[in-house]
Amino acid sequence: MNFYPVALEGCMEYNPDLIAQIIEKQLSGIGLTAETLRGKKIVIKPNLVMNKKPDFSATTHPAVIAGAARALRSIGAGELYLAESSGGPYTESTIRLHYNGCGIKEIAEQENIKLNYSTASSIMQFPGGTACRSFNVIQPICDADIVVNICKLKTHSLTKMSCGVKNLYGVIPGTEKVEMHARFSRVESFTQMLCDLAQMFIENKTVITICDGICGMEGNGPTGGTPREYGVLMSSLSPFALDLAAEHLLGFAGTVPTVQTAIVRGLCPADIAGLSIIGDDYKQHITNDVVPPDTSRRSILRDFPDLFGGRLVRFLEPRPKINQKICVGCGVCAASCPKKTIVIREKSGKKQLKIVDKNCIRCYCCQEMCPKNAVKIQKNLILRLVR
């Protein structure tokens, strides 16, 4: 079976001219031509998970969006649009807030990219889905002929890594993402759903995935980790192939659930040796000391998920805990919790939030969405002692 190649090149600075040069070379290398782009509706889908400045490395850097736009235009693209549904509600005011806070508005004006402010969405059907056969998708992405999926290379508390496949989850409107977490409450089913979503796109549209790995994140990603320079840019027509390369660059080979599911489905090679990589030798970009998320002990638990009716895994899994000293009582975590298991109480005139553990499904949305990084992951004491 022939798989899409991945173009990979070192890049250490957020310089739009340099990035444009590299991306143009990469896109031409993976087979993108003027013919592919001409007359097509092209929509850029960045990662704007929350309202954070680019320096936090939680969101796609505006310089990469500028570079990608210039590269696409130089190959033959016409009008470019940008759309994203961040975490939290999908309203015009939150969309505006994220564009401003993440540095997108400014770059969009400079590069003449049309920003989406509509909150419309439509159902896209995927009869071949394993876990999910239809998705509600934000309208500009439904209407696109070409989706330019510009992801960030990050660790992730639930899926271990956030890159090409995970970035496409941001096409689900606002808080509907929270409902999906409740519906696909185990990492295994959530992973199958993510792969269905990405597969639906590659079977129905051209998906160009570009990875901003210049400065990514390690530790408690996708929002609460530490920026980490990986110094790479990658491009591919397959988010699955790109993620296989990314998994290796982070030193996580064989442990990222979405990559493993893609391998089982035959969506990418079983091993990186089977992947055609254009540009640099990927081995020179492997970072072996990337700090995984505190939740990544989940991987050893995945080998026996149903033991004692799943109760053992539940008992041993790392659990979220709110640090009351840091918490400002904003309630974002409670609104993001798919099980509505974060309760708000008043104590001495101050709001206190508490997780009722018995209903918690360990999706870690509360940790992801907390603007103050106040949700910490507590590892099981027994596992810690055994280790």
Ligand code: SF4
């Ligand atoms: S989101 Fe964070 S700061 Fe806000 S209430 Fe929850 S834990 Fe506290």
Ligand code: SF4
């Ligand atoms: S408390 Fe946090 S980890 Fe638990 S279900 Fe709610 S959002 Fe998910």
